[in-house]
Amino acid sequence: MEVDSTDEQQQQEEAKSHVGQAQSQVSRSNITTSSFNTLSSLGSLKPGEIPDAAFIHAARKRRQQAREQGGEPPLVETENPKKLKNITQRQKIAEEIGIEGSDDEALDTGQDEESSRWEQEQIRKGISIPQVQSSQPEDNAVYYQNSYETQPYGSSYSMPFTYSTVVQQPKPTGRADNGSVHYGTPISDLTPISIDLVKKRLQDRLSQMRVGHDANARRNKQIEEDLAASESAIEQLEGSSNNNSNQYKFLQEMRGYVGDLLECFSEKVPAVLELEAAMHQLLRQRASRLVQRRQDDIKDESSEFASLSNKAVMAPNLDSFGRDRAVYQENSRQRRIAEREARRTRRRQAREQNGKRAEHKEGLSSDDEETSTDITSVNMERDRIIRECKKAFEDVVEDFHSLDCIKSHFEVWRREYADCYRDAYIGLCLPKLFNPLVRLQLMTWNPLEGQCANFEYMLWFESLLFYGFEENSVLQRGDGDISLLPSIVEKVILSKLTVRHARVVGFIRRLMKSYPTVLHGENRYTQELLKIIVFRIRRTLDEDVFLPLYPKNVLENKNGGPYLFYQRQFWSCVKLLGNILQWEGILSGSCLRDLALDSTLNRYILSALQTTDTGEDNVPKCQKVVECLPVQWFSGLKGQKTLPQLEPFCRYLTHLASSFHRGSLGGSDLERRSAKDLIKEVVKMLGQMNALDHIITVAAEHGIKDIKPLLEAKS
Template identity: 80%
Template sequence: MHAGYNANAGRFSQIKDDLAASESAIQQLEGSSNDNADQYKFLQEMRGYVGDLLECFSEKVPAVLELEAAMHQLLRQRASRLVQRRQDDIKDESSEFASLSNKAVMAPNLDSFGRDRASYQEASRQRRIAEREARRTRRRQAREQKVEGAEHREGLSSDDEETSTDITSFNMERDRIIRDSRKVFEDVVEDFHSLDFIKSHFEVWRREYPDCYRDAYIGLCLPKLFNPLVRLQLIAWNPLEEPCPNFEYMLWFESLLFYGFEEDSALQKGDEDIGLLPAIVEKVILSKLSVLAEQAWDPLSCSQTARLVAFIHRLIEGYPTVLHGDNRYTQELLKTIVLRIRLTLDDDIFLPLYPKNVMENRNGCAYLFYQRQFWTCVKLLGNILQWDGILSYSCLKDLALDSTLNRYILSALQTTDIGEENVQKCQKVVECLPVQWFSGLKGQQTLPQLEPFCRYLTHLASSMHRGSVGGSDAERRTTKEQIRQIVRMLGRMNALDHIIAVAEEHGVKDIKLLLEVKS
């Protein structure tokens, strides 16, 4: 009997434990059921909200894209108008001097209305001449007021002055686009167009149901979802112009900067939301830069080039995960920049070749036109070399040295008389070359692409020395100083073999001191 009692007591104790465990399980399941019900309800609400949001975007995004395209077209038209005017000016001046030697009387060329084409073409040309000279006069007067005694070379300034009519027309269309951009979502409640309101829904999802949020890959979807709203705020943004607001101070950036951030929680490795802003910079900022570089940027404009280069350097420093050679959007941007530079080299660079008797008249229009075109080439060389550190080394050497220096500048130097002016021109060319190109060179030779230029400098020194023989003491001293200047130029390019040759031929004694100036 005692044994039976013990068995029943043990069974009773087991039943009590099982009952307690069952009650605990029931409570857990009831709580889980409530949580699942809440999560299900939330997801159903999010499903409805996202569906309505996408329906709204399907109606409004085409309007955003249309306004963005209208702004880009406006910028493209202005840039094309200035480039076309520059090309027309070059054609006018080059044809003017070519026609001086041809005064033959030709039969009139009549159009379908019986008008002499040459007459109204000449009238258009005379109008362009008057406008061109007026712009040059205004630029010269502006320089004289700003800097007294500063030497300026015609061709180094950018002829980007617009007529009051063009400025008014541009500003009116720009203001219209901006006004229309503010009206795109005026008939939509904030819940469907305000970044703060939209992101708040997803922040609740992330905070309350993080596993579900992560499993739905919301972090990968948000950049595309926010894309049209960011582009709408960037319609008037143009880093080629001043003033241009820093996009990191714009409302969209400040709104998304701390998305998903919680003070009491640490960042998780692999959290997709960390890459939200870099993804927007990649897909929106870089894409817009590519369009502006192709349609609005003028590689011959020093100010535009400096602004674009500085902005890309800032992006490289601030967004290294986006701005790198393996990124598709970065590759597209750099390819666009290179193609735009090549187009400028092919269409906007022209160096005329005139007989010696024409070039002897230094006050003549032909000589001044030649000088202006030469310095335009030097300006483009400097603008191209601003891309050092952004474009690849090989690409930059091809654009700057092969396609600009050797193709145009060096050819022009070789076809003109030797003189002090050539030394000054070469000095400007050397000043454009990045110093870091030569700091790591070993041996006595410079870059292969610079060998022709160095040989020209050696020839220039010899020619100037021969020209000074029999001259006055002052002329010989001037020539000697110019030869020393040539040696310094060669030293800056690490052309030690040419330095030795020039020094031995012309008795330059302080080579070591000149070489120390190389860096």
């Protein structure tokens, strides 16, 4: 059947309505063969494809031929009974949904009214279905069943792309007689669709969508958190950038300030050290002058009574040129004797005014009195050094010589940029930086003077005491600024100490109590100080100690010069023993026992006691010696023996007790009672030194019965 060109446009317009009608007409009971072939041809369309005019014309032509021939439509493949079964199934479905008749004329009724609505619906489906398919892929068979169940049976044939796009197309199962290829699963093999199944699948689909929604919500929340973190990081980096800029600017300023400060100190510090050396030299000359005068006085008195002595024990006393200092001109000796006696008279008068003359022993006082000439010379040099100290930084602005100003710069650094402050080890540098300024304030400080000011009340100490301290702050372990003051004390204070008398011992003990790290054994300054102390003691023992040895008949005259000279030198040596033993706890035990017992007690004191008459005057001398001995030496001893270095002294005490006992034999009761009391005093001294073996010997020989408390206390 030919179609002329004038009818082609009209045919294209009618094709859109006929395609929809064909899908609804297939479900009728009388389906023609041409309609079935048209359905097979429509199934070859691609998803979303709209049939063209030629395709619609061919479909109309086949339908018209089938209408003219009448009867049952011929099958495409008569030898395939399965396809006949499909047609029968379609007829059954059509009957179930209430579609009657197979007359084409009846099917065309009402098509004009629905053609427009159908066309719009098909266009909408052709646009929306591929989008749903691409965004929400599902199982192909499931989608086919859902779409098939929710649409009228006949309308499915008006959408040839639905079945071919949604249902997976298997390979061609065969070719029909007219050359068309059939795809898809037969309808008879599909699972029956029910409302519950549809509901279940919708619910499953809803659950999947909720799961996807939850995942998207979590993802959105994570993105928001990442965004907030990124914004916070940006703000932090921007703030850090500003902080780094400020820190860089501050460090550049500190670099310039410290450079200028060091340049200033490089010029001024040598002058400060020179002034300090001048002050030390002044004090050293003063001390040397006093020591030399004391040695000269001893030599003068020794030479005066040398003819009365059979022998003398005197340490070598030579000057730097190897000459004997005993050789002096007579006029110089007479002048020294006059000055010496004048000083002794003034000291004696001072003791009488204080009421201490009766308990005083000649030789225990210190002869430190200076002449007016020496005092004037020392004061003039001292004043000159003080004036030079005031001029040291007079041409320097306050920022470079004031402790408070210098300290404030580093306190700002510590407070604002603590990490950088610690990384630069400023805490280790500050003691050396403040050292010259502290030395300048301690220029006239002398711990050996009786009226010496306490350095802890000086301005420099108060200024540095609270360095870096802030209210409500806690000091951290390992903070280098904690050791600021101890470092200054050990580098400045210890270097100024020189040993002359026991006052230095008290000062050092106070340092040990207040600054435990200062006198630590591994401290370099402490080791140097202890070496100087030991050296000075040995030098005193070798050069300053002298005990004359006179015959007993010479010492019988207690008002004579030799006896007074002997007593003075003996008590001076006992005083030295006490001063040496005050270093207990500072010097090592072995070193101290060697200096005090071997070099002083056994070498000088015990020798003097053994060469004199064993009278009752020797008891207070021995008691004074025992009082000087540290109690802690004997608290840890085990057994009945004392220290090995004290054995000679204990034997002398045993000999002294025997002498008292022999002297009382044949005497009056008063003499025997007095001798027994002296023996008891000897026993007490032996008990204080833990010489229990000697106590047993004395008690057995002289009938002393009250020694049991001593033995029980020791056991």
